[in-house]
Amino acid sequence: MTLKNLLLLGQGSDLQSERGVSCTGELPEPSDPTLIERARIARAALGDRALILGHHYQRDEVIEFADITGDSFKLAQSAAAQSSAEFIIFCGVHFMAESADILTSKKQQVILPDLAAGCSMADMATANQVQHCWEQLAQAGVADVTIPVTYMNSSAAIKSFTGEHGGTICTSSNAQSAMAWALTQGEKILFLPDQHLGRNTAVLALGYSLDDCVLWNPWKPMGGLTVEEIRAAKIILWRGHCSVHGRFSIDSVNDIRQRVPGVKVLVHPECQHEVVCAADEVGSTEMIIRTVANSPAGSKWAIGTELNLVSRLARTHPDKEIYFLDKDVCYCSTMNRIDLPHLVWAMESLVKGHIVNVIEVDSTVASYSKLALERMLAL
């Protein structure tokens, strides 16, 4: 079976999907002993023409070549602040590269080394579903007083919907200020697509109760809710989640506390509410890194986020005890698609003048998405 058949549901054939299609190029073999040297040569040849951005969940072999590493907020800021590089090579996932394209100038091109690096959470809300939800909220008489707050982990089409309807984008590092801002603009929030980030922020940071939140199921008429429930709710949460962070459980929190006396539990806000409630600290990938770095030698941390980041923290902080908060391996499979062979292939192609894997958001979609992203950057 060819990879083309294997990815029949990729964006090439299914326009509802945020995910792209796989690489069509001649990738170097992962076992090529000259791969690191090839990467260095291609990087040097590109010089200032290229800027490489790397999300914290990327593999070490990729992070090694990143000019800037960050969480999704910092990378969006870095892309927006960058006006000179001709190419932004985005080592992260599709929605992040789309945001970088929206925030950079028309002269700059954003390259995603593997187009199949999507995000399963972003795929849990399609533009049609969101539009249909909005029509139903209008039928319930609440669309006029509802402000969409959309997590960065969403397609450009949904960011555009958000901008058009007076809403803002947020990331895990500014969800609190984004939601607080939205409630100065309207009476209710439609938070999408991550129910956990929305619920954790509404309840733990903004002081709402679980009863103020309702869950919108896009597969059911009226989201599976009654008109009364919709009218009474303060926060309407989209039924989406991250399959990586969804794995961390309350059992693992209890287990690690029992096995490692004095351990502190540090989790990403995409984890389930009960896990976040049982943790000591919660925050974005950037906050997780900062917290571990600022803790004294001998500190013990059990961390609930993607494994590439947790193992890097363990390696870079040998004076601290770092534990992974899951019993099994928990990589983000789509983040992991960007590896050294893809990065080398993308860089060598650019050196040869062959521009590959360009992420280009349609200009109508880009204009409202930009509005929503700029609202976030101004928060």
Ligand code: 13P
């Ligand atoms: P950050 O915003 O913390 O970088 O997280 C992005 C992400 O995809 C987490 O799953």
Ligand code: SF4
């Ligand atoms: Fe998407 Fe989860 Fe991977 Fe983040 S960790 S990119 S939310 S699938």
